[in-house]
Amino acid sequence: MTIQWQNWSGSQVHQAQKLALPETEVDIVNLLSKAASEGRSVRTIGSAHSFVPFWTDDYLVSLDNMKGFVNFNQANLQATAKAGTKLHELGEPLWNEGMSMRNMGDIDRQSIAGAISTGTHGTGVTLSNISSQVVGLKMITAAGQVQTLTESDGELFKAAQVSMGTLGLITEVTLQLVPRYFMHEKNWHASVAECEEQREELVSNNRHWEFFWDPHSDGCAMKTLNMTDQEVEASPAEGEEIGRNYTIIPSTRDNKFNEIEFSVPYDAGWECFLEIREMMRQQYPEVRWPVEYRTLAADDLMISSASGRKSVTISAHQGTNYPHEAFFQAVETVFRRYDGRPHWGKVHTHRHEDLSRLYPDWERFRQLRSKQDPDGRFLNTFLNGIFGIS
Numbered sequence: 001m002t003i004q005w006q007n008w009s010g011s012q013v014h015q016a017q018k019l020a021l022p023e024t025e026v027d028i029v030n031l032l033s034k035a036a037s038e039g040r041s042v043r044t045i046g047s048a049h050s051f052v053p054f055w056t057d058d059y060l061v062s063l064d065n066m067k068g069f070v071n072f073n074q075a076n077l078q079a080t081a082k083a084g085t086k087l088h089e090l091g092e093p094l095w096n097e098g099m100s101m102r103n104m105g106d107i108d109r110q111s112i113a114g115a116i117s118t119g120t121h122g123t124g125v126t127l128s129n130i131s132s133q134v135v136g137l138k139m140i141t142a143a144g145q146v147q148t149l150t151e152s153d154g155e156l157f158k159a160a161q162v163s164m165g166t167l168g169l170i171t172e173v174t175l176q177l178v179p180r181y182f183m184h185e186k187n188w189h190a191s192v193a194e195c196e197e198q199r200e201e202l203v204s205n206n207r208h209w210e211f212f213w214d215p216h217s218d219g220c221a222m223k224t225l226n227m228t229d230q231e232v233e234a235s236p237a238e239g240e241e242i243g244r245n246y247t248i249i250p251s252t253r254d255n256k257f258n259e260i261e262f263s264v265p266y267d268a269g270w271e272c273f274l275e276i277r278e279m280m281r282q283q284y285p286e287v288r289w290p291v292e293y294r295t296l297a298a299d300d301l302m303i304s305s306a307s308g309r310k311s312v313t314i315s316a317h318q319g320t321n322y323p324h325e326a327f328f329q330a331v332e333t334v335f336r337r338y339d340g341r342p343h344w345g346k347v348h349t350h351r352h353e354d355l356s357r358l359y360p361d362w363e364r365f366r367q368l369r370s371k372q373d374p375d376g377r378f379l380n381t382f383l384n385g386i387f388g389i390s
């Protein structure tokens with residue numbers, strides 16, 4: 001009997017042969033061996049918050065039974081969590097040990113392994129993505145071999161930090177943390193002209209700055225976040241909030257949408273945003289969902305969207321009750337003019353031919369992938385297109 005499954009936005013639906021809920025690494029090794037003997041593909045679900053066809057009708061694996069902390073190391077400000085742990089399950093236990101994540105994205109519903117596998121990020125020109133906070137990984141290869149990777153493993157580790165689940169099934173993640181901290185959030189509205197005038201100052205003077213452009217009003221909902229010593233969890237003024245970092249950085253997203261996001265070189269970010277705004281006003285005046293503008297520090301991970309370049313990330317949304325394909329295609333056409341790199345978890349039509357031009361280490365990643373998983377156990381049609389496998 002098959003099981004019916006779908007992702008968060010409902011854009012990906014599967015009738016899978018099996019939804020496995022392993023409790024141990026041995027369970028995973030056994031599942032991989034069974035899949036190999038049957039010639040089936042295996043794709044892992046974190047929290048299914050990605051919008052792209054990552055999954056399979058063969059064997060789906062959820063690590064919802066492999067959650068929680070393995071250890072805390074206060075001396076090094078590090079902690080190891082099981083891969084199925086959700087981001088919202090990390091904050092409080094870490095806080096109780098005096099530690100916190102350096103940064104988070106807009107929400108905290110993702111699993112730690114799923115978040116790092118697509119290069120999930122927040123905003124802040126000095127802050128790199130969550131994958132860059134990883135200093136150790138444990139994963140199981142398609143052949144059932146357990147690999148423990150750290151910085152000393154060189155390029156395989158750099159590849160595994162963002163890998164869309166194609167190098168192995170991650171079972172544990174060790175994070176480099178920082179001492180716990182409170183955050184002060186401020187929200188206000190600005191016109192596009194004010195936003196343009198103030199943006200460099202806002203980037204320089206704040207740990208985090210971002211805005212949502214509202215196509216309906218043509219205004220910007222601005223937000224800054226900064227560390228504070230004020231240990232009071234109270235609202236200091238209208239539009240402001242103070243609290244533990246893990247309660248302030250993420251928000252909730254109650255209305256379902258689909259999303260496209262690309263990273264463009266930092267210096268091209270504003271021009272790219274203006275072009276998307278103009279295109280939407282001319283061609284898609286009916287779209288009511290906002291465009292988000294964030295900054296992201298460069299990193300040295302092989303296929304992270306910020307690999308080797310400081311970036312601006314721009315994302316457009318469309319409610320799940322409306323078609324998004326033509327609109328996203330028009331947005332992607334603009335991103336192509338700016339050497340945009342797709343967010344791996346969000347809608348895009350980039351394939352091997354496009355990606356090999358955008359990532360200096362693309363070919364090397366492909367070689368590592370093929371060595372790790374020569375039979376393509378962790379691949380599907382979508383990923384074959386990404387990696388140019390016929």
Ligand SMILES: Cc1cc2nc3c(=O)[nH]c(=O)nc-3n(C[C@H](O)[C@H](O)[C@H](O)COP(=O)(O)OP(=O)(O)OC[C@H]3O[C@@H](n4cnc5c(N)ncnc54)[C@H](O)[C@@H]3O)c2cc1C
Nearest residue numbers: 046047048049050105106110111114117120121165170345
């Ligand atoms: C409402 C919403 C808000 C979002 N906000 C942001 C944001 O602020 N910033 C941002 O960058 N992104 C954001 N995203 C995108 C999201 O963070 C990514 O798509 C992320 O990968 C989802 O994590 P997940 O746990 O749901 O993983 P999934 O979507 O389930 O999986 C993602 C990938 O990871 C792989 N994977 C999962 N677990 C494992 C494992 N144990 N071993 C190996 N591979 C694994 C999967 O196979 C898949 O390839 C948002 C998405 C939504 C729906």
